[in-house]
Amino acid sequence: MKATVVYESMYGNTHSIALAIAEGLGSAGAADVVSAQEATRMDLAGLDLLVVGGPTHAHGMTRAQTRHAAVSDSMSRNKGLTVDPSAKGLGLRDWLDSLGPGAGKAAAFDTRVDMPALLTGHASKSIGKKLKEHGFELVADPESFLVSGDSGLLPGELDRARAWGQTLASTLKDEHRPSS
Template structure:
């Protein structure tokens, strides 16, 4: 099975979660982890599963203005966070606008503050819908991974992401898959 994990990340947390998911999917499969800025349409072409994740900004997916705000936060000392390469460039919204049909299966994840999603919002809900709109069939419901108020990963989230990756690798290889409306 060929799996492509596409992530957007300002401060590195979503990148780390994407990598942990890939580790969980495991060595029996071919897994590529790629930042959204490098994820041209050829990268996902022919993938059996595309896993897409990004940070929750202003209750949903990032926008240019929210990425600018994140850049300002990072540059204001002592921020404690460093910007990922290309962080302020195009994000997942812009990627979806040019990625065309996604032929294989897909799963969505996000990072966000801990708490009920009715209060925090969650980018994965929208990512999930966009994946479906682009033709992908979902292998499981969208998942959130949590950061602290200082924008660090909450304890245990790397392990949880690895286990979610393991789960993905099992459900994606099962013959019967279901739709997961959100």
């Protein structure tokens, strides 16, 4: 199986989740992890699975203004947050808008604050919708991984991400298994 996990990350949480998902996918074959910026130079043809995720800002995917605000906020409040090296690059919304027609299997995830989804929203739902608009078939419901109010991953979320990656890999293995 050939898989790629494309992520956008502000403080490294979504990047860490992307790496954990790729570890889980590794049970079925190699999985690359690339930022949205790096993904602009990729040919997605021939992938068995494309997994895409980013942080939830203002009930959905980030925008240039929310990304800028997140970077500024991390510096202005001395919160001890480290800005992910990819944070100043292209965001998922822009990358997804630049995609041409696609085909194949895909899955969507996000990171969001641990509060009721009604209050936070889910970037993964918008990501999944965009993937479908480009011709991809979602193999799983969009998934959220949770961060605390001070922007740290909650305990157990990396393990949950690895397990989700394993589930995605199993789903694809089952689809490729010859019927008896």
